[in-house]
Amino acid sequence: MIVENEADIVAIVETENLDVQGIIHSLKLQSQDWQVSEICPEADIKVLTRSNVHISVHREDKNFATYKIFEGEEVFLLHVVHFPSPLRLEECARDMRAINISHVLRKMEEDIFQKTDYKSIIVGDFNLQPYSQGISSVHGFNATMSISKAKKVFRKVGGEQKRFYFNPTWKLMGDNRNVQGTYYNNSDQQDKSIFWYSFDEILIRPYFIDRFNWDYFEIVEGTASYKFIRNDVIDKSGYSDHLPIKFEIL
Amino acid sequence: MERDLWGFKNVKDLEKSTKDMPDTILKEQIALLGEKTNFIVYGKPVFIKVNSQEIEYKVATVFNVVVQALDNYEKTILIMYSNPETEYPVAITVNSSYEEDCEMFVPSYTCKDKNSFETAIKEILSSDKVLGLIQMLYSKAAMLAS
Numbered sequence: 001m002i003v004e005n006e007a008d009i010v011a012i013v014e015t016e017n018l019d020v021q022g023i024i025h026s027l028k029l030q031s032q033d034w035q036v037s038e039i040c041p042e043a044d045i046k047v048l049t050r051s052n053v054h055i056s057v058h059r060e061d062k063n064f065a066t067y068k069i070f071e072g073e074e075v076f077l078l079h080v081v082h083f084p085s086p087l088r089l090e091e092c093a094r095d096m097r098a099i100n101i102s103h104v105l106r107k108m109e110e111d112i113f114q115k116t117d118y119k120s121i122i123v124g125d126f127n128l129q130p131y132s133q134g135i136s137s138v139h140g141f142n143a144t145m146s147i148s149k150a151k152k153v154f155r156k157v158g159g160e161q162k163r164f165y166f167n168p169t170w171k172l173m174g175d176n177r178n179v180q181g182t183y184y185n186n187s188d189q190q191d192k193s194i195f196w197y198s199f200d201e202i203l204i205r206p207y208f209i210d211r212f213n214w215d216y217f218e219i220v221e222g223t224a225s226y227k228f229i230r231n232d233v234i235d236k237s238g239y240s241d242h243l244p245i246k247f248e249i250l
Numbered sequence: 251m252e253r254d255l256w257g258f259k260n261v262k263d264l265e266k267s268t269k270d271m272p273d274t275i276l277k278e279q280i281a282l283l284g285e286k287t288n289f290i291v292y293g294k295p296v297f298i299k300v301n302s303q304e305i306e307y308k309v310a311t312v313f314n315v316v317v318q319a320l321d322n323y324e325k326t327i328l329i330m331y332s333n334p335e336t337e338y339p340v341a342i343t344v345n346s347s348y349e350e351d352c353e354m355f356v357p358s359y360t361c362k363d364k365n366s367f368e369t370a371i372k373e374i375l376s377s378d379k380v381l382g383l384i385q386m387l388y389s390k391a392a393m394l395a396s
Contacts, residue, residue: 039323040386056321062347068321093353100302100349107296 001223002048003030005246009055009069010048013082013125020046037067045080045124059108063101064124066108074119077112079105081124083134086189094127098134102141106163118163121249122203125242130167130198138162143203145170150206165203168212168247172219173198179219182243184234202247213248220244270364272340273311276330279371280313283384290391291384292316294324300331302352307331307341310348315384319391325383328374331357338362344374 002010002023012018020036027034033051038060045065049055054070055078064081081101084094109118126135134140138157143165144150150166173196174180181196188194204212220243222228228239258264268274280293296312309332314324329348331341341357358374361367374380 039320039390040325040383057323058321059324061326063349096353097349100352103298103301104348107298111296 001220001244002027002034003032004223005220007246008050008053009078011078011080011123012046012048013044013080015044015046018046020048023048038065041065043082045082047078047080061104063097064105066105068112075112077109077120079120079122079124081122081126083125083127085127091128091132091189095132095134095137095140098126098128098132099137099140102134102139117207118205119207120205121208122165123201123245123247125200127199130169130173130201135167135201135203141165141203143167143201147209151209153206164206166206166209167201167203168214168217169198169201169245171214171217172245178232179221179229179243182219182245183241186233200242200245202245204249208249211250213250216246216248218246220246271337272330272332272361272364272367275364275367275371276311276313279375283315287384287388290317290319290395291387292318293327298348300352302355304352304355305331306355308333310351312348315387317387317391319394320387323387325387327380327383328371338364338367340367342370342374345379 024034024036034048035051037047037049037055037057039057041060042062043060043065047055047065047067056068057065058068058077059066063083064079067078067080069076069078083097083101086094089097105120105122109120113119122141128134130136130143130145135143138155142162145167147166149155150164152164154161154163156162172181179196181198182200183197184195185197186195220228228235228243230238234241234243258267276295280295284292292315294314294316296314298310298312300308300310311330311332313327313330315327317323326347329343329346329351331343339360339362342359342361343351344358359370361370
C-alpha cells in the first residue's frame with residue numbers, strides 16, 4: 001500500500017502488534033529507504049517516513065505525537081492523534097478530551113510559529129465525527145467544512161480570536177459509493193443508522209488549503225492484490241477495523 | 251517623586267520576598283538543569299490557563315525538558331497547578347498529562363508550604379525515572395553532537 005500510493009509519510013496508530021522494523025525491511029527489499037521517527041514514545045503511534053524527508057520528533061504524549069517537518073527554511077508541524085475509543089468513553093467525555101488536547105496543541109503552535117502563519121496538520125483517529133463538539137466547536141479544534149470561512153483564519157468569540165482548522169474529511173462523508181467513512185459499525189450507541197463513521201480525519205490550518213490535492217484525497221479500500229472490504233464492510237479479521245486515508249500537500 | 255507608598259523598595263527587595271514562592275523555586279530548578287548539562291538538555295515552563303471544572307487551580311505550569319540537538323524535542327517532567335492570587339497550596343502531577351488531569355485530577359502531591367513543596371520537587375527530580383529520562387536524552391543528544 002505504501003509503495004502503490006507513493007507515500008512519503010505514513011502515520012499509524014494502535015501499533016502494539018505491528019512489526020515496524022519488518023515493514024521497513026520489506027520496503028528496503030523494494031529499494032525504498034524508510035525510517036521510523038521516535039525518541040521516547042508514550043502512545044501506540046508510529047510515523048514512518050522516506051529517509052529523504054527531514055522530520056524530527058517534537059513531543060510524544062499519551063494521546064498524540066508531534067513532529068516537525070523541515071522544507072528549506074520552513075517548519076511544519078504534524079500532529080498524529082489517537083483519542084480514546086467510544087468503547088471506553090462516552091461521546092461527551094471524548095469531546096472534553098479533544099477540547100483539552102486542542103489547547104495543548106495550540107500552545108505548541110504559539111510557541112513555534114509565534115506571530116507567523118500556523119502551519120500545522122493534524123491526522124489520526126479522533127474517535128469523533130467531524131461535526132462533534134471536540135472537532136468543530138470553537139472551544140475545541142474549531143475545524144470547519146467551509147473553505148471560505150477557514151480562509152478568514154479565525155473568528156472572534158467572546159472577544160477572543162479562535163483560529164480555524166479546515167476539515168476536508170467532510171468531503172468523504174456520505175459520498176455516493178459503498179465506503180462512506182473509515183470505520184464501520186452497525187450498532188450505534190444511540191441507535192443512529194449511520195453505519196460509516198469518519199473518525200479518521202485530517203485537519204489543516206488555512207495555510208495549506210490551496211496546497212491540498214483534492215484529486216489524491218481518498219479512503220484507501222485496498223491494494224492491487226488485497227481488498228480491505230469484504231461483503232460491503234471492512235474486513236476486520238483480515239486487515240483492520242479502520243481504513244486508511246491518503247492525502248497530499250502540494 | 252515625593253511619596254512611595256509601595257510595600258517594597260526595589261526589584262531586589264521584591265525578589266527577596268518572592269524567593270520562597272513555588273514559581274520561584276520551580277524556575278530555579280528549570281534554570282539549573284541547563285546549567286548542569288551545558289544546555290544540552292534544558293528546562294522550559296509552559297503556562298496553560300486551566301479551563302476544567304475538575305481542577306480547582308487556575309494555572310498549569312508544565313515543566314518540559316528540551317533537547318536542542320534533537321530539534322528542540324520536548325518531554326514533560328511534571329505539571330504544577332497553582333492559583334495566581336495565592337502562594338500555596340499548589341498541586342503537582344507526575345506521569346500524567348494536562349488533558350488527563352482535566353478529566354480526572356489526582357495530584358501526586360499537594361503542597362501547603364515551602365517545605366512540602368521542596369520535598370516533593372526533590373523527590374520527583376531525583377527519582378530514577380527522571381534521572382533515566384535525562385540520561386537517555388543527554389546520551390541521544392551527545393551521540394548526535396559527536
